[in-house]
Amino acid sequence: MENTAIQDFVIASLSGDANATQQAQLQEWLSASAHNRSLYEDIKRIWEMPVAVFNQEEGWDALMEQVRPVSRSWWWLKVAAVLIPLLMIYWFYHSTVPQWHTYIASGELKDSLLLPDGSRVYLKPGTVLNYNDLREVKLQNGEAFFKVVKNEKHTFLVRAGNATIKVLGTSFNVRRTPVCADVTVWDGKVSVEGKRFSVILTMGNMGIVDQYTGEVYKKEGNYEYRCGWANNELAFNNQSLKLVLDELSAHYHVQLKTADTTILNRKVTIRFNEMPLADALAILSETMDIHILTPVATEAATR
Template identity: 35%
Template sequence: MNNKDVTEFVIDCLTDTSNKDKQAALNQWLRESEDNRLLYAELKQLWEAAAAVPPVPFDSEQGWNELLLVIAADTPVKRMFPWKTVAAAVLLLLLGTGIWWWQTTAVRWTTYIAHTADRDSLSLPDGSLVYLKPGTSLKYKQPFSDRTVVLLSGEAYFDVMKAAEHIFLVQAGDATVRVLGTAFNVRIEQNRTEVIVFEGKISLQQNGQNLVLSSGDGNKGTADAASGEILHPQGDYSNQCVWATDDLLFENEEAVHVAKVIADYYKIPALKIPENLKHKRITLHLHNTPAEQAMEILATVLDE
């Protein structure tokens, strides 16, 4: 029997367990070889898993043709049937109902490298957005059902699409960031991974340790692969990722500090603040504000 005939024979026997002739033929076939017994176990497992699959109309002839192409492309092995390849393709044959369901689960990795001079952006298959600093690289699986991204190098800001039943994972070195839906920044540098949360809550994990971070003060965590420790430095890191958010927020900050952050963000020479105003406390919020307008707003706040 060829691959198709064998599979149909086994599925037919699984479908009609009350037929003594079919069961006798199945038992005889199972006694013939170890390969037959292994094949039967794999097909039975797939058959039982099919019970949870909703009926989907399928062109059986086309499905077999595509499956046989996958089998033909597999490297020849000692076994008569490359059934591990078949199982990887998840072939569920619901012959009893006349419905066949076949889904390819072959996984491929997509690698993305930011080449722009300023910042780059990437939309993931689930709708999540990623902003990347120049030279940053990451990869993710296709299909994106497990919502896992591997940060290979650099720094990336994630704005994750909420999906209550699907965790979003970012793997960076030995550290893993787990979220449901939030906005956070991840930077990997040598043996250290740094995470800053801007919205929602995340879990930073490494070597069995777990640190939960929320937006606000103390929203930064670092995982050191060399020491194996997760650190939780305290401070205000609200403006550390303005390169991605274009959102500058200062609450009761000294003018000299505000001026420095603004100059760094707009890549302009250091702003000169009068000596008597350097320690003046100001509150200021700039979002997607042009540089010239930002300077005018800062001057107005200083004169108040």
């Protein structure tokens, strides 16, 4: 709606001259948002202020002696002609410029944040991000897993240094370090842009953007396990036993080792869905034909 139209029906309403169409326009505008209602109350307070408030301004009395008295309604129309456009500019600016909010992840393991559009973000401790109401996020540092609500009309954007991630609705992980930002897709499709080029990632793929050059690289493979810290689903597809043990160690906050290091290069395809460490190790033991020992200080996997 044009600002001039808003100004017309607001002034008409406050002056008592609004017709049926203008009254309907006002009600529709007020119902549109709390911001509009707040602005209307501000304008109304100014409209209803006693004329004496302005008489206190320096030089006002002298000015009034030189002009012919006018009706209060006509005088306020002149004041409104100046004040309301200024308030409309203020309203237009604050309703179109996105307001950014900052969130710092707390907790020892992971934190979560519900964004205004209903998307959910899981964050590792110390991660800092900014977000607004327009499905835009800036990852300042750390690591975050995004479960994005699908909206075909509005792209979801994540910026992490030189990296820009664009999605409509999917789940993916973003980690930002001083040297690079990497993106791993859990499901759906993600576009990752650097300074000059972009790549499309699908489930399991990883994209890396150099924070110095802005170059973007695509790593095709099975990297879903990098999302396990957030969704508690560790999925490995033809990965080495060493990688599996390292990821389990990080996920369960223990140190897993093998007495026989010759088996570390053996490939594993396995999935752990929200289970205790003991159950995960039991499944791994059966799959790999290894025995599990649990020393006091560490968990150890040995042949």
